[in-house]
Amino acid sequence: MSDRIVSVGEGVWNVRGSFRIAKVLDIGTQCTLIRRPSGGFLMLDAYTLTGEVLDQVVALTEDGKLLEAVLHTHPFHTIHVKRFAERFPQAKQYGTRRHVAKAPEVRWEAEHTEDEALHALFADELRFSVPRGVDFVPENEKLHFASVLVKHPASGVLHVDDTIMYNQLPVVGGYSFHPTLKQVLQPRAGAAAEFRAWCEELVAFCADVTQVCPAHIHLPSKAEPGAVADEIRKVVAKAESLIAAHEKRFG
Numbered sequence: 568m569s570d571r572i573v574s575v576g577e578g579v580w581n582v583r584g585s586f587r588i589a590k591v592l593d594i595g596t597q598c599t600l601i602r603r604p605s606g607g608f609l610m611l612d613a614y615t616l617t618g619e620v621l622d623q624v625v626a627l628t629e630d631g632k633l634l635e636a637v638l639h640t641h642p643f644h645t646i647h648v649k650r651f652a653e654r655f656p657q658a659k660q661y662g663t664r665r666h667v668a669k670a671p672e673v674r675w676e677a678e679h680t681e682d683e684a685l686h687a688l689f690a691d692e693l694r695f696s697v698p699r700g701v702d703f704v705p706e707n708e709k710l711h712f713a714s715v716l717v718k719h720p721a722s723g724v725l726h727v728d729d730t731i732m733y734n735q736l737p738v739v740g741g742y743s744f745h746p747t748l749k750q751v752l753q754p755r756a757g758a759a760a761e762f763r764a765w766c767e768e769l770v771a772f773c774a775d776v777t778q779v780c781p782a783h784i785h786l787p788s789k790a791e792p793g794a795v796a797d798e799i800r801k802v803v804a805k806a807e808s809l810i811a812a813h814e815k816r817f818g
């Protein structure tokens with residue numbers, strides 16, 4: 568899969584990069600560039616940009632001079648963090664606590680992307696949603712369910728790494744939660760109820776989303792208003808039996 572940059576909305580570009588599992592299967596990875604009303608730019612997640620994709624980002628951001636901040640959204644998506652920070656050192660770097668712990672040499676801002684304090688900083692342009700009732704950074708690093716979902720209301724773009732996935736395969740295609748949901752639901756009373764409440768919020772959060780940018784596999788095409796929320800409602804309905812079983816076990 569060769570890297571490409573896709574215009575996904577007014578002032579928003581999604582980079583579709585390469586990420587190989589076991590060096591063979593390329594499931595892809597992403598970052599999203601957003602133009603701010605001020606003319607500056609934000610990057611959601613990081614990727615080692617090369618070739619024409621780098622050229623385009625360099626042209627848009629005047630070689631990074633206009634890139635004001637990078638926001639990392641998935642605690643286990645870390646491989647491009649240092650290289651991106653080196654390439655665009657003038658941008659403020661915001662990560663989850665795990666990003667900060669994993670790359671202490673990067674000059675991090677104090678706010679973490681999973682926290683309200685950061686969400687408040689960008690509240691004029693972005694909306695954030697963080698799953699509740701689940702482990703955000705589980706001990707098992709293969710459990711990628713949780714991340715910080717970021718919405719750009721001006722364009723209707725939702726940038727989401729892993730928590731919500733999408734593929735265009737026949738029969739089994741469409742949106743889904745990351746398959747590790749069951750393993751990250753916290754084994755305690757109340758966790759199922761918290762997660763269910765977050766699911767309801769997520770459907771409402773998606774009401775004005777018309778373009779989802781998922782980290783891996785396929786990029787869905789732009790949707791009619793309301794269609795994404797309808798799809799996410801179905802995803803949530805499918806998860807209910809799992810949530811109910813968890814609630815029965817732990818309360």
Ligand SMILES: [Fe+2]
Pocket residue numbers: 644711728729782783
């Ligand atoms: Fe992932």
